[in-house]
Amino acid sequence: xxxxxxxxxxxxxxxxxxxxxxxxxxxxxxxxxxxxxxxxxxxxxxxxxxxxxxxxxxxxxxxxxxxxxxxxxxxxxxxxxxxxxxxxxxxxxxxxxxxxxxxxxxxxxxxxxxxxxxxxxxxxxxxxxxxxxxxxxxxxxxxxxxxxxxxxxxxxxxxxxxxxxxxxxxxxxxxxxxxxxxxxxxxxxxxxxxxxxxxxxxxxxxxxxxxxxxxxxxxxxxxxxxxxxxxxxxxxxxxxxxxxxxxxxxxxxxxxxxxxxxxxxxxxxxxxxxxxxxxxxxxxxxxxxxxxxxxxxxxxxxxxxxxxxxxxxx
Amino acid sequence: xxxxxxxxxxxxxxxxxxxxxxxxxxxxxxxxxxxxxxxxxxxxxxxxxxxxxxxxxxxxxxxxxxxxxxxxxxxxxxxxxxxxxxxxxxxxxxxxxxxxxxxxxxxxxxxxxxxxxxxxxxxxxxxxxxxxxxxxxxxxxxxxxxxxxxxxxxxxxxxxxxxxxxxxxxxxxxxxxxxxxxxxxxxxxxxxxxxxxxxxxxxxxxxxxxxxxxxxxxxxxxxxxxxxxxxxxxxxxxxxxxxxxxxxxxxxxxxxxxxxxxxxxxxxxxxxxxxxxxxxxxxxxxxxxxxxxxxxxxxxxxxxxxxxxxxxxxxxxxxxxxxxxxxxxxxxxxxxxxxxxxxxxxxxxxxxxxxxxxxxxxxxxxxxxxxxxxxxxxxxxxxxxxxxxxxxxxxxxxxxxxxxxxxxxxx
Numbered sequence: 001x002x003x004x005x006x007x008x009x010x011x012x013x014x015x016x017x018x019x020x021x022x023x024x025x026x027x028x029x030x031x032x033x034x035x036x037x038x039x040x041x042x043x044x045x046x047x048x049x050x051x052x053x054x055x056x057x058x059x060x061x062x063x064x065x066x067x068x069x070x071x072x073x074x075x076x077x078x079x080x081x082x083x084x085x086x087x088x089x090x091x092x093x094x095x096x097x098x099x100x101x102x103x104x105x106x107x108x109x110x111x112x113x114x115x116x117x118x119x120x121x122x123x124x125x126x127x128x129x130x131x132x133x134x135x136x137x138x139x140x141x142x143x144x145x146x147x148x149x150x151x152x153x154x155x156x157x158x159x160x161x162x163x164x165x166x167x168x169x170x171x172x173x174x175x176x177x178x179x180x181x182x183x184x185x186x187x188x189x190x191x192x193x194x195x196x197x198x199x200x201x202x203x204x205x206x207x208x209x210x211x212x213x214x215x216x217x218x219x220x221x222x223x224x225x226x227x228x229x230x231x232x233x234x235x236x237x238x239x240x241x242x243x244x245x246x247x248x249x250x251x252x253x254x255x256x257x258x259x260x261x262x263x264x265x266x267x268x269x270x271x272x273x274x275x276x277x278x279x280x281x282x283x284x285x286x287x288x289x290x291x292x293x294x295x296x297x298x299x300x301x302x303x304x305x306x307x308x309x310x311x312x313x314x
Numbered sequence: 315x316x317x318x319x320x321x322x323x324x325x326x327x328x329x330x331x332x333x334x335x336x337x338x339x340x341x342x343x344x345x346x347x348x349x350x351x352x353x354x355x356x357x358x359x360x361x362x363x364x365x366x367x368x369x370x371x372x373x374x375x376x377x378x379x380x381x382x383x384x385x386x387x388x389x390x391x392x393x394x395x396x397x398x399x400x401x402x403x404x405x406x407x408x409x410x411x412x413x414x415x416x417x418x419x420x421x422x423x424x425x426x427x428x429x430x431x432x433x434x435x436x437x438x439x440x441x442x443x444x445x446x447x448x449x450x451x452x453x454x455x456x457x458x459x460x461x462x463x464x465x466x467x468x469x470x471x472x473x474x475x476x477x478x479x480x481x482x483x484x485x486x487x488x489x490x491x492x493x494x495x496x497x498x499x500x501x502x503x504x505x506x507x508x509x510x511x512x513x514x515x516x517x518x519x520x521x522x523x524x525x526x527x528x529x530x531x532x533x534x535x536x537x538x539x540x541x542x543x544x545x546x547x548x549x550x551x552x553x554x555x556x557x558x559x560x561x562x563x564x565x566x567x568x569x570x571x572x573x574x575x576x577x578x579x580x581x582x583x584x585x586x587x588x589x590x591x592x593x594x595x596x597x598x599x600x601x602x603x604x605x606x607x608x609x610x611x612x613x614x615x616x617x618x619x620x621x622x623x624x625x626x627x628x629x630x631x632x633x634x635x636x637x638x639x640x641x642x643x644x645x646x647x648x649x650x651x652x653x654x655x656x657x658x659x660x661x662x663x664x665x666x667x668x669x670x671x672x673x674x675x676x677x678x679x680x681x682x683x684x685x686x687x688x689x690x691x692x693x694x695x696x697x698x699x700x701x702x703x704x705x706x707x708x709x710x711x712x713x714x715x716x717x718x719x720x721x722x723x724x725x
């Protein structure tokens with residue numbers, strides 16, 4: 001009997017989210033596949049588990065470092081184990097948000113201007129002067145985030161000059177490099193993308209309306225604190241443009257099987273690219289499963305198909 | 315319950331790579347499992363049909379008699395009928411609050427206080443007012459001030475909730491004269507004292523401190539627990555309450571759970587009847603003292619200037635104050651990335667205080683791990699000082715929301 005290994009957990013701050021994604025996908029897969037579905041955490045016993053079970057396919061559902069930065073995918077490649085999702089190289093590009101934004105900007109997609117600096121630059125040049133320059137250049141409000149990692153951890157909106165230093169500290173708590181992005185006000189949407197036999201297709205956009213106004217960690221993972229509209233309440237034209245950008249991002253970043261692109265649509269109807277996730281969340285409140293449902297697809301069927309494809313490509 | 319970033323970080327803290335100084339799990343591995351297995355086996359073979367059956371809402375009468383013997387060590391004298399056995403003392407806390415407090419009633423608690431109690435008071439919509447502590451616990455003058463301030467508003471607190479011995483999270487202990495003083499203040503104001511004493515038998519020096527309940531059997535409800543002295547997983551605690559209150563607690567207990575687990579109660583009872591339990595508590599004390607020493611010695615050696623901490627004479631915890639300007643909540647992601655975890659101080663307050671504080675526990679990790687954890691933590695604090703120095707702040711203005719303390723099963 002063939003066996004599939006769902007990888008989740010890890011040491012990132014998104015461990016809990018990842019464990020929930022992993023359990024959900026594993027359960028869905030079990031309903032659609034005869035294969036044995038094993039769940040494993042990423043720790044010092046992983047290599048032994050991989051050698052012992054020699055799974056026919058691995059489904060990495062790790063969020064944050066090691067899972068999305070490509071490292072673990074490179075380990076799977078080195079062990080000649082087929083896996084679902086992006087290669088290590090592509091995951092690395094998507095994981096670094098400023099890099100992904102630069103690639104999309106080069107492809108002609110609107111993305112809010114961003115500056116990215118490590119803590120050392122602030123220390124060496126003096127934070128006061130650097131922050132003033134950034135504030136004057138980008139204009140308030142400014143979105144401050146760690147350059148990598150998801151679930152809005154360490155992210156905050158700076159609305160006044162006084163908020164800026166503590167927002168930087170919050171971002172540096174999660175990452176060595178922080179990014180400061182021009183804030184675009186508008187409608188938040190997430191467009192999930194799936195590789196199918198008919199090519200790369202965008203699923204219906206999910207519109208996100210957090211009760212608190214900010215789609216932070218609490219709004220993401222506390223059921224009932226965010227209202228979702230699927231499909232998003234967009235004109236056909238804007239919806240088509242969002243879909244085009246998500247498919248383009250999937251291609252430009254070299255992603256594979258599945259991804260999710262987050263966009264914000266300003267008052268003029270222009271979608272701005274924020275980021276693409278190579279390992280989209282699969283929890284009960286996550287966006288990708290909602291998009292699948294809206295498209296009439298089941299998580300189990302989709303995962304089973306992607307697993308078959310991964311096995312076939314070896 | 316809301317999802318919270320802090321809870322997400324505690325999920326990482328459960329990994330073996332992380333030295334968790336965050337949890338409060340007693341080190342039950344110190345019990346002989348062969349002995350426990352034999353105890354349970356004997357119980358089931360000899361009294362299985364009773365152990366597996368419903369029991370009295372007030373708790374097993376033999377166990378209540380044995381509890382008197384246990385409480386004699388903290389000088390509490392009572393009658394078996396004064397005792398209500400509960401599912402951990404947490405349930406006793408819940409029942410007392412349910413019986414005594416209406417929404418909006420004021421409960422005076424120490425600053426900081428046990429997070430599980432704050433959760434109960436919040437659930438019953440009580441207004442919690444923190445009263446300052448010093449190295450000798452709750453400050454009597456501050457208690458008087460708080461009572462006076464309430465009186466000026468025409469209000470009176472319903473209860474004073476206190477952990478006089480080896481405080482969670484502060485690690486401090488009230489001397490006897492202070493207990494007497496606090497009791498006098500409470501009595502003259504007509505306020506009930508709710509004394510929570512899970513760690514009373516786990517002192518490292520001399521005799522266990524006599525409980526406040528030892529001084530007065532009318533104005534004090536005493537909460538005790540076997541979680542720290544035998545096994546937390548059995549969930550057996552108790553309340554000692556005056557007759558009129560006890561009746562209400564039993565009715566409330568029956569409506570909540572019918573009766574506490576007979577199986578757990580009889581296991582504890584069998585253990586107390588057949589095993590040298592005082593020896594076991596002594597060995598727990600020695601184990602935790604060695605760990606306390608490992609923590610305090612390494613804090614002394616490694617903590618950056620400007621950091622201070624309490625020096626517990628028993629129990630599980632030390633309360634740390636970070637250098638000026640640092641925020642323990644904002645620093646937690648960095649600590650978890652450096653593979654060490656603690657509980658930020660804000661979880662032990664209802665009013666957002668405690669940002670500069672953290673609770674470190676030494677009950678679960680072995681001494682070597684404690685030293686390694688403190689070494690990592692010292693590095694994290696130094697890094698945070700550097701960041702704070704760069705930006706002139708370390709505090710994140712965004713108010714933390716959701717649950718900011720770990721679940722009970724974190725190591």
